[in-house]
Amino acid sequence: MPTTLRIALLAGLLALLSNLAVIGFIYLRTHDEAVVTVHQQVVEQGKVLADVYRSGGKAALDDAIQDTMTYADPQTAIAVIGPRGQQVIGNLETEPSLALPLQEGYHNTLIRLHGQTTPREAALVVHRLPTGQWLVSGRLAGEGFAIRETLERSLLIALVVAGLLGLVCGLILAHYVGRRVHDIATVADRISGRDLSQRVRLSGAGDAFDRLGRQINAMLDRITGLMEELRLLTDSLAHDLRSPVSRLRSAAHAAAEASDPREQEELLGSVIRQADALMRILTAVLEISRSEALTGRKQFSWFDVGELAAELTEMYDPLADERGAVLEYDRPPRAVPLFGHRQLLAQAVSNLVENAIRYGSAGGEIRVRVEPGERQIRVEVGDRGPGIPAERRDEARRRFGRLDSSRSDEGAGLGLALAEAIAHLHQGELVLEDNAPGLLTVLQLPVQSKQVRAA
Amino acid sequence: MGRKILLIEDDRETASYLTKGLNQEGHSVEQATNGQDGLFRATDGSFDLIVLDRMLPVLDGLSVLKALRAARIDTPVLILSALASVGDRIEGLECGSDDYLVKPFSFAELLARVNALLRRRESRVDPAEHRLTVGDLEIDPLSRSVKRSGKKLDLKPREYLLLEYFARNEGRVVTRTMLLEQVWDYHFDPGTNVIDVHVSRLRRKLDEGFEKPLLHTVRGAGYMLAA
Numbered sequence: 111m112p113t114t115l116r117i118a119l120l121a122g123l124l125a126l127l128s129n130l131a132v133i134g135f136i137y138l139r140t141h142d143e144a145v146v147t148v149h150q151q152v153v154e155q156g157k158v159l160a161d162v163y164r165s166g167g168k169a170a171l172d173d174a175i176q177d178t179m180t181y182a183d184p185q186t187a188i189a190v191i192g193p194r195g196q197q198v199i200g201n202l203e204t205e206p207s208l209a210l211p212l213q214e215g216y217h218n219t220l221i222r223l224h225g226q227t228t229p230r231e232a233a234l235v236v237h238r239l240p241t242g243q244w245l246v247s248g249r250l251a252g253e254g255f256a257i258r259e260t261l262e263r264s265l266l267i268a269l270v271v272a273g274l275l276g277l278v279c280g281l282i283l284a285h286y287v288g289r290r291v292h293d294i295a296t297v298a299d300r301i302s303g304r305d306l307s308q309r310v311r312l313s314g315a316g317d318a319f320d321r322l323g324r325q326i327n328a329m330l331d332r333i334t335g336l337m338e339e340l341r342l343l344t345d346s347l348a349h350d351l352r353s354p355v356s357r358l359r360s361a362a363h364a365a366a367e368a369s370d371p372r373e374q375e376e377l378l379g380s381v382i383r384q385a386d387a388l389m390r391i392l393t394a395v396l397e398i399s400r401s402e403a404l405t406g407r408k409q410f411s412w413f414d415v416g417e418l419a420a421e422l423t424e425m426y427d428p429l430a431d432e433r434g435a436v437l438e439y440d441r442p443p444r445a446v447p448l449f450g451h452r453q454l455l456a457q458a459v460s461n462l463v464e465n466a467i468r469y470g471s472a473g474g475e476i477r478v479r480v481e482p483g484e485r486q487i488r489v490e491v492g493d494r495g496p497g498i499p500a501e502r503r504d505e506a507r508r509r510f511g512r513l514d515s516s517r518s519d520e521g522a523g524l525g526l527a528l529a530e531a532i533a534h535l536h537q538g539e540l541v542l543e544d545n546a547p548g549l550l551t552v553l554q555l556p557v558q559s560k561q562v563r564a565a
Numbered sequence: 566m567g568r569k570i571l572l573i574e575d576d577r578e579t580a581s582y583l584t585k586g587l588n589q590e591g592h593s594v595e596q597a598t599n600g601q602d603g604l605f606r607a608t609d610g611s612f613d614l615i616v617l618d619r620m621l622p623v624l625d626g627l628s629v630l631k632a633l634r635a636a637r638i639d640t641p642v643l644i645l646s647a648l649a650s651v652g653d654r655i656e657g658l659e660c661g662s663d664d665y666l667v668k669p670f671s672f673a674e675l676l677a678r679v680n681a682l683l684r685r686r687e688s689r690v691d692p693a694e695h696r697l698t699v700g701d702l703e704i705d706p707l708s709r710s711v712k713r714s715g716k717k718l719d720l721k722p723r724e725y726l727l728l729e730y731f732a733r734n735e736g737r738v739v740t741r742t743m744l745l746e747q748v749w750d751y752h753f754d755p756g757t758n759v760i761d762v763h764v765s766r767l768r769r770k771l772d773e774g775f776e777k778p779l780l781h782t783v784r785g786a787g788y789m790l791a792a
Binding site: 379382385389390393394409421424425426428429432451453454456457460461464467468525 | 650651652654655656659667669671723749751752753754755756757758759762763766784785
C-alpha cells in the first residue's frame with residue numbers, strides 16, 4: 111500500500127520537523143542563558159578586582175588574587191600579566207601558542223590553568239592597570255558547556271523518539287484513512303463494474319468521510335433514478351411508437367396495394383396523418399428533454415401571465431364548447447408580470463387545458479385561474495371530470511403516463527410531462543390536486559426578485 | 566408569375582425534390598449546397614425568396630441569416646429545420662427569418678408558406694389602407710367591419726383576424742400551423758383540433774346562408790379562401 115506508506119512517512123516527517131523546531135528553540139534559549147550567566151559572573155568578578163585595586167592599591171590586589179587562587183572554585187582564572195606578556199602573579203599557564211588578548215574588555219578565548227593539561231574555553235575580562243600591567247580575570251566555561259552537552263544529548267534523543275513516534279502515529283493514521291477511503295473506493299469500483307445497487311457504508315461519526323460517503327450515495331440514488339427514468343422512457347417510447355408505426359406501415363401497405371385511385375388517395379392521407387402524429391410525439395419528447403436541459407433560458411422575457419391565460423382560454427373555448435364543456439376564466443384583478451419563456455409557458459398552459467378538455471369535459475365546467483402571490487404565481491386549470499386518485503398522480507405526470515392505456519386517444523401522454531418540464535425550467539413545479547370532484551392541475555411559478563427584474 | 570428562389574440545402578434528395586416542385590409552380594430555383602456558397606449567392610440580392618436549411622456544412626443557417634441581415638439584405642427567408650422545439654423556432658425567427666418550417670414537412674405546407682412570403686413582398690404598401698375583397702366579401706381593415714353581399718357579418722375579434730389573414734392570402738393554401746403562428750402567435754403544435762374548430766366557426770358565420778362557399782378545406786394541407 112504505497113499510499114498508506116506515503117501518508118505514514120509524511121506524518122513522521124511532519125512530527126520530526128515540528129519537534130526539531132521546538133527543540134531548536136529550547137536549545138538556543140538555554141545556550142544563550144548559559145552564556146549570559148557566565149558573562150555576568152565574569153564581568154562582576156573583574157569589577158570587584160578593579161575596585162580592590164582602586165581602593166587598596168597593588169598590595170590589596172595581590173592579596174585578593176592570592177585569596178581567590180586559594181579559595182575560589184577551580185573554574186576561576188585570575189592573573190596579572192606584565193607588559194611583555196609574562197605572568198606576574200596568577201594561575202594561568204602562559205605559553206606562546208595561547209596568546210592572551212591583551213586589550214581592555216571582554217573576551218572568549220582558550221586558556222590553560224595551572225595543573226591542567228589541555229586548554230579550555232574561558233570567558234575573560236581584561237583591565238589595564240596604571241602600572242602598564244594587565245589584570246586578567248574570568249571563568250572556564252566548562253560548567254556551562256557541560257550542562258549544554260547534557261542538554262544537547264537529551265534533545266537529540268527526544269528528536270529521534272519524536273520522529274519514531276511520528277512515524278508510528280502516521281502509520282496508524284494512514285491505516286485509518288486508508289481503510290475509510292478503501293471502503294469508498296471499493297464501492298466506486300463495483301459501480302464501475304455496473305453494480306449500481308452498492309452504497310458506501312457510513313460510520314455514523316458524521317465526519318468528513320461520512321459526508322463524502324453520503325454525497326456519493328445521494329449521487330448514486332440520483333443516477334439510479336435517472337437511469338430508471340431513462341429506461342422507462344425508452345421502454346414506453348418504444349412501446350408507444352410501436353402501434354403508430356405499425357398502423358403507419360399497414361396504411362402505407364394498403365395504399366400501395368389499392369387499385370381504386372380514390373381509395374388510394376384516402377389511404378395516403380391516412381399515412382400522412384399517422385406520420386404527423388409520430389412527428390408530434392417525437393417533437394414533444396425532444397421538447398421535454400430540452401426544457402429540462404434549460405436550453406430555452408435565453409429567450410426569457412417579461413410578460414403578463416393573466417393576459418396569456420386569457421388568450422389561451424379564448425383560444426380553447428370553442429373546442430371545449432364542442433366537447434360539451436364550459437371553459438371559464440377568472441381574470442386576476444391586476445397584471446401578473448412574470449419573467450419567463452412566453453411560448454413555452456403558453457404550451458404548458460395549453461397542455462393543461464387540452465388535458466382538462468380531453469379527460470374532464472364530461473364534468474361540464476373547466477375553470478382556469480391565475481393567482482398572483484407574494485412568492486409564487488399559481489396558474490390553475492380545474493375540471494370536474496373523474497380526476498386522478500392521489501396515489502396515481504405521480505404516474506400521470508410521467509412521460510407517456512397515460513393512465514387509461516386501453517383508450518385509443520389522440521394524446522400521447524406527454525402533455526403533463528412537458529408542462530412539468532416547462533415548470534422546472536422556470537424553477538417551478540407542476541402540482542396535481544384534488545378539485546373535489548375532478549382534477550386540479552397547477553403550475554406553481556416562483557416570482558423573481560426585484561434585482562433580477564432590474565437586470 | 567415565376568419568381569427567383571434561392572434554395573440553400575445540403576441534402577441533395579430534399580433539394581432536388583423541392584426544386585422540382587417549385588419549378589412546377591413556375592418558380593426558378595437556384596441551389597447552393599453549403600452555407601458559404603449560399604451566403605455568397607444571396608448577397609446578390611436579386612432573389613425574391615431564400616429557402617434556408619438550418620444545419621449546413623461550412624457555415625450554419627442561422628449564421629448565414631445573421632450575415633444577410635447585417636448586410637441589410639431583406640430578402641424574405643424561410644428556414645427549414647429538423648429542430649422542432651418551440652425554443653428553436655423562436656430562435657430562428659429572432660435571427661431575422663420570416664418563417665420557420667419544421668422537417669419533415671409536406672410540400673403543400675412549404676408551398677403555402679413560400680406563396681405567403683412572396684405575396685407579402687408583393688404588397689409592400691400599407692395594407693390597412695386597402696379594402697380587401699374576395700368575391701362578394703368585403704373587409705375594411707380600418708373599421709374591422711366585414712360585409713358579405715352587403716350584409717354585415719358579426720365576427721368576434723379573433724374570428725376577424727382569422728378572416729383577414731385568409732383574405733390577405735386569397736387563393737392560396739393556408740395551413741393550420743400558419744394560422745396558429747400568424748393569427749395567435751404561438752409556435753407549438755397543439756395536440757388537438759383546436760384550429761379546425763375556430764375555422765369551422767368562422768365558416769359557419771361566413772358561408773351559412775350563402776349559395777357559394779368562400780372558405781374551402783384543402784385536403785392534407787389546410788384551408789383556402791377563394792371566390
